[in-house]
Amino acid sequence: MIIATIQGTDTSSGGKHISACDGRLVENQEQDKCLEKLFSIINHSDINNNENEGFYAIANEYYLCLIQHPKKDDIGRTRIALVLFSQNENEDIVHKTLDIMGLEYDRFKNLRQKYLVSKNNTLKTQRMPMLVVACAVVGGGLAYTYKDNVAIVALGAVIGGFLGYKAYKGFLKINDKG
Structure with missing residues (x-):
């Protein structure tokens, strides 16, 4: 399972989100259902984020990636996507979901690699x-x-x-x- 969501570029629409689930865009009730699942999982996590981007393990089962979208909104603000996925998720589905959301897969891989190196060093220093x-x-x-x-x-x-x-x-x- 992978769920990604980001605020749209048109601020006059009240911040309508664009969301994808398992490699395809979702809308209406299906979007609501996916977002409910995403927020139910990350609401019970302890994430301290002082940066615009980051990578986190959640509940020993999921990863959460906060990643900047290359396209700003209509008033010039950086948009941050939330990408939640199972730790054993198929890499092709992850790539497809990021692509459909307009997110940079290479940037995502760099954030994940940075997290994994940091996690490995933390375990060694412990x-x-x-x-x-x-x-x-x-x-x-x-x-x-x-x-x-x-x-x-x-x-x-x-x-x-x-x-x-x-x-x-x-x-x-x-x-x-x-």
């Missing part, structure tokens, strides 16, 4: 605290277990420090790629 704790546990465990043997305590500190250093370097490498 592992950093676990690595630091693991290093401390290994070093502390060796030091405590062999507290009477100064050489092993020193070895535990070196191992813990080395693992912490490697984890920190990995963290920096991940953030440099983001």
Whole structure:
């Protein structure tokens, strides 16, 4: 399922929306039904958007893309489309729906790629605290277990420090790629 909607270009018509569902334009009752579904799904999501465009995962089942339409309305304002689709949606249907709405597919792909890279980096950086704790546990465990043997305590500190250093370097490498 994919639903897309955007305000029309004619502001004198009271902001009538143009909508598409699963690769075709919809009007009247069918449009109302599609918009009800779209808003029922995104109303229960926690989206903080301070930008004109963005890409969001919703309810572990959908993606929402806010994307600028290349054509402004009749008084020169940028129009932002809402595009909601299933995470396993057929890419041809997504492309067809965006085309029929006059949205740029390449722009959409760039927003999605930016989101996926950001999400991947977030997951990687969330592992950093676990690595630091693991290093401390290994070093502390060796030091405590062999507290009477100064050489092993020193070895535990070196191992813990080395693992912490490697984890920190990995963290920096991940953030440099983001």
